[in-house]
Amino acid sequence: MSAQRVIKKVAVLGSGVMGSRIACHFANIGVQVLLLDIVPKDAPAGDKKARNKIVNDALEFALKSNPSPIYLKSFAKRISTGNFEDDMPKIAECDWTIEVVVERLDIKQTVFESVEKFRKPGTLITSNTSGIPIHLMAEGRSEDFRKNFCGSHFFNPPRYLKLLEIIPTKDTSPGVVNFLLEFGEKFLGKTTVLAKDTPAFIGNRIGVFSIMSLLHYVQKTGLTVEEVDKLTGPVIGHPKSATFRTNDVVGLDTMVHVANGLFKNAPDDEANELFEIPDFVNRMLTNNWLGSKTGQGFYKKEKVDGVNQFYALDLKSLDYKPSQKVKFAALETTKTVESLKDRLKILFASKDKAGDFYRATSYQLFAYSSKRIPEIADELYKIDAAMNAGFGWEMGPFEKWDALGVEDTVKEMEASSNKPAKWVYDMLESGAKSFYVIENGKRMYYDIPSKAYKVIPGTEDFILLKNITATNTVWKNSGSTITDIGDGILNLAFHTKMNTIGGEVIEGINKAITLAEAGYKGLVISNEGANFSAGANVGMIFMMAVEQEFDELNAVIKAFQNTMMRIRYSSIPVVAAPHQMALGGGCEMCLHADKVVAHAELYMGLVEFGVGLIPGGGGTKEFALRLSDELQDGDIEVNNFRERFLTIGQAKVSTSAYEAFEFGYLKKGRDVVVVSQNRLLAEAKRHCLQMAEDGYTQPVQRTDIKVLGKQALGLAYVGANTMYSGNYISEHDVKISQKLGYVLSGGDLSQPSLVSESYLLDLEREAFLSLCTEKKTLERIQSILTGGKVLRN
Template sequence: MNRSISKAVVIGSGIMGSGIAAQLANVGISCTLLDIVPAELTEAEKAKGLSLSDTAVRNRLASTAITGLVKRKPAPLYDPEFAARIRPGNLEDDLHLIEDADWVIEVVVENLAVKQELLAKIEQHWKPGVLVSTNTSGISIEAMSAGRSLEFRRHFMGTHFFNPPRYMKLLEIIPGENTDPAHVARLREVAERALGKTVVIAKDTPNFIANRIGTYGLLVTLREMLQQGYTVEEVDAVTGPAMGRPKSATFRTLDLVGLDTFLHVADNVRENVQDAAEIEVFTVPEPLQKMVKQGWLGEKSGQGFYRKLKEKGESKILSLNLQSFDYGPQVKPSSGSLQAAKAAKGSRAKLKALLSGGDRYSELAWNVLKHVLLYSAAKLGEIADSIRDIDEAMKWGFNWEMGPFETWDAIGLVPSVRKMEAEGLPIPKWVSEWIAAGGTSFYRREEGKLFHVMSGSFKAVEQPPQIISLRDLKEQKRVLRSNTGASLIDLGDGVACLEFHSPNNAIGEDILSMITQSQEEIRKRDYAGLVIANQGRNFCVGANLMLLLMEAEDEEWDEVDDIISLFQNTMYQLKQFEKPVIAAPHRMTLGGGVEACLPADQVIATAETYYGLVEVGVGLIPAGGGCKELTLRASQQAHLPDADLQPYINRLFETIGTAKVSNSGHDAKRLGYLRPSDRVVVNPDYTIHEAKQAVLRLAASDYEPTKASKLRVVGSEGKAILQLGAISMKESGYISDHDLLIAKKLAHVLAGGDVPAGSLVSEQYMLDLEREAFLSLCGEPKTRQRMKHMLTKGKPLRN
């Protein structure tokens, strides 16, 4: 019952099936991908003299899908080599492999009859203990398993992955009437721990949780638009970040999903509910149906609510006028409420500013929001038993900042319900009873614990021990030290966590000061060690670029030198700290963020860690110890005195010189940013716990601090080789004059300067080279232009 899942069979090699297989492979689950046997040979197969009986032909669909995983964008695999963990097969020759599997996932076409037929074939080879699930976005689990044995149905459930499976964190598990709760618990544990998913338990109802509410919200928005005459761009301006929703808002989302797909999802609800009002809401308005008939399906057909054109080499995006059905230039909406929402900090404040603006955009936001909130409340008990599951489904399935009930709390439960009542809207009975009993919110926090309403009273939200919330710890008065940029928090068991919380977690003097203070505090309290982690949107996007630019513009070179020296010295001291240090980066970890991790004894990154030294993008080089530390590692890799160090430095020069950023934690290892001893954790909610355990393991093993090392460098000869490569790129037109200047400075540092090849130099010597190169580049007008462009435009400037 409690055995782990190490082997899986995925049936169906389309976009979803192959994507699910890729995620299983990502986390080390051996996977077989099956599809039907082709009925005809391709021209390439004929040219090779193959026949329909050849294995290569019979497995063609699955094999092609596996090959395609390596090329697909965004990348479904953490590392292209993981494709080897997926074995191709076909339904006629390989269905018996189910006998040895731990989990079988059916991912074929969304057609009840097809799925029923396939499940019957699966049961012929199935053995008790093997979990079977269907990936469906809305077909009834009970209807699908009709005719199957009771024991099979006890092992059968829905698992609705969201696309793309690697990146979308939500997994809806839908038990059937006969599904054994123990099997649900087993699959949930694997999904959360191994696959890194946020799991919600949904009822077996049309479209389950996220698609049910999300589709309803999109249809309500479309009707409000048509009735009140809003434009496509007006609706998207209101229903995006201003309401705590993604930038894709309403109509960009529909274009991305595909209007035909959306129509299918909406029809699934309309055809399977009995309530007349609900049937009316899920009847897709005529303009959208007309678009589908005309083939205007969104991005996949080249046009939907938006259409991209190229004129004179430049891209231009037009929007659709639903009255005339013509495309025209976008007219950016502007109003007091939109401006107030944009200026407000945080999703709660943005939404309140938008709703209180008193203009037609405030009215649109309220008229959409009130219906979504009431619908979500009305469906509690029907689509899910917990408001928490509904909120989590919308946050992780539709990328909302707040779920419906969190949103209701944000705008004020009681006053918003009173306003709804005044407008004649029916309030779900349980909401009215909750307010009558004195309830003023659906959630409350108390001493670092979260509670939510369930069955008329507050119930604590239980979290597994692997999830550590820094917010909860701070509310429990566990902060040891704090300043404007960072806090030192007691994680328990003698381990402290240094949390960055400056704007964008950019590293400035406040964070550097807290790094030093953290070491002092740990010494004083005789703690076991330190974790460097935070739970912001990104770990750290670099140093405080604005401060550096201001000092460079004022030509305060001593100040710039002091800033870089402080950064270098702080990281060097952290590396030599006598207690274990574990860094736990997540998502965007760039420039100075990487340099804050390099001194750690071990890095425990999330799978979705995008890690890279990107300073050349703003006309600089890494100077917080990044060049020094990676050169030291290269020297240690080529550890024999007569080993050729140059290839290691060449790769390092290319990685830093082209500002390469990993597309996963595993990719960071491939690029050389992470060491073989560093680890990757799939579930980002578990990283701080894992980092804490790593500290305790090191502390219990007679930990010895890192000592200063000598580096063997390639010197002037190696520098010439590096610079020759950069000059060749300049002559070929790949890089600019300023790019060449930066490359030469970088080559000088990575080579160890103008010393003989094979020289041993100190770490401080390498830090001095870094700082000198950085200062000289700060003095370049084109570098300052790049810095300014990044700060104002958010992207690199090529000059």
């Protein structure tokens, strides 16, 4: 990255839904933000509060929204607000100005005219437009402005959707483009894609085509809303919201706006007629059935006799009917197929209505995507990257095509009048049979001009397990894989359902540590699943408890505890690299690692209370230990105890890695946060290697943990009984709270005492097992297993 360009302060012009949330995401990464918007009509001069009402209300609304656009509420202090009339001169202090005002060219040009009066030469200026040609906005601006100007199209919500399209004009400096591509990926955690200044750029061009072609197919075949969402959700690697639920969330008017823009601005597109809005969609617009924002769209929810009733729109009659569960034979046959690649092959080969749907809509998409090169992008990987990051597709069009087999699929596409672009035939004739290959641990794409495979730019520093596991696997069992990631560091990944921790994962952890201690420098625990780990296998615990196999259950819990302690007390450094959910046992694993290198999007917590238990894999012990280490002379010790007690008792889950520090799951000064998930494993490896090379010393088990005994235990008992008296918790909650308080306080000790980790682990295990004998605990576990719902009985 250019040494002389540093981003310390950013101005965001426009505080609407996108602007306020872009501002929040820059604040997330430590940048100071100036957020500006228009002055309300009739706001008197000199009345700062009145003149900043629009921007302040917008920011306040954003900060209260769920999911939150900001990692930690205190980060909002990095955002200062103002208005265009009084505060535009302040952009002279900013390194980057981002325009996010209303989608009208004349208004944007007026804003840029004002920006040019005040911005410092050489600073970045970009537009977040999703539809207006970038070059038109730069017309009439100075050479320095045009050289440092381009499009920077974030997807909503900017914190969570990873796509950032960078769209230069012919005047944009290559150095600016390269800087933004790297900054977006490395610091904002985005998949940054270089796009051309064409209608809807890459993501929306392909995404909206996919939606519109599907709408026309539905109109022709009569598939229902529920059927389409069943077919286009997780079964094919798309988000749970699938097609119509996604439309309801985004807003039908938004989708139609982009489609109309494409119909008007891409007249030479061979599929232009597909961007015409179907009749039933126009009628929905007339009725103002736009989705969540108007209370109804393709779905609506109503209370009937106090119970939520869900309805789906009948696309023929435009009447709402009770939402129906649908089944397809093809989908039933793939329920146990974990691999998406294998699943797609089965689905596309099926001869039922589902197979017809997949072949018709996907072959059309494959052909369309191939013909957009080089119109919207020169390289095919950019189209896949945009769909992965902007629409949450696990596989983009070319990746799905690869999974099905390019050559065979081309023949089927021809038979269905969906002939792909000529370059696809040229590729096959050259001997290349796939769009991607993996060589030397790097993923390479087929480069059309050179007819050769090239490494995807910007990925050189990534370590991705999916690219190296096939060649670097050291050991594996049914639930875990140990991979050599180079420089003497091993990685342990688990791949059970939801990455839950059972016997196979426990075996994998112990084997990984044994191997690392015998001939390696260190161990990283990370994986590339949707979540790091949803915790211990509660189904196994439930079965043992129901069968009253308590000796066996005791042995299982002890083995879990011993394994967590082995993570802590091995002779090599162990680094955990969690992402997304790290709950229960997954959290306990991180608590015992020497260091945690966490992805910023980390939802971490000890959640056992929700199933009628306390943390039994060393989590309660670890909170007692950390409480002891935090106690300072003069502290009101019971206050510190209360905080730790409530974190577990309320099953608090962090909404980001930064909040995990606040809850005490991560340690300040030891653990670190990485915003780019693609860099997570490489960063974890770096820290692990550094610890080894700095002369890692095997720790000694603790015997000096200060516990508070009766004074803290009394607080736990009184607090629980008070909550029960106020009808805030149930009688069973009181029992769990008392067990938790007993372990955290070190038992019924007459005075504060020093105890060992093994003493606390014994207390923890005894409490855990005793709760497993409780009928109400088993009812709670059963509720989670059968319906995924927390039962408060």
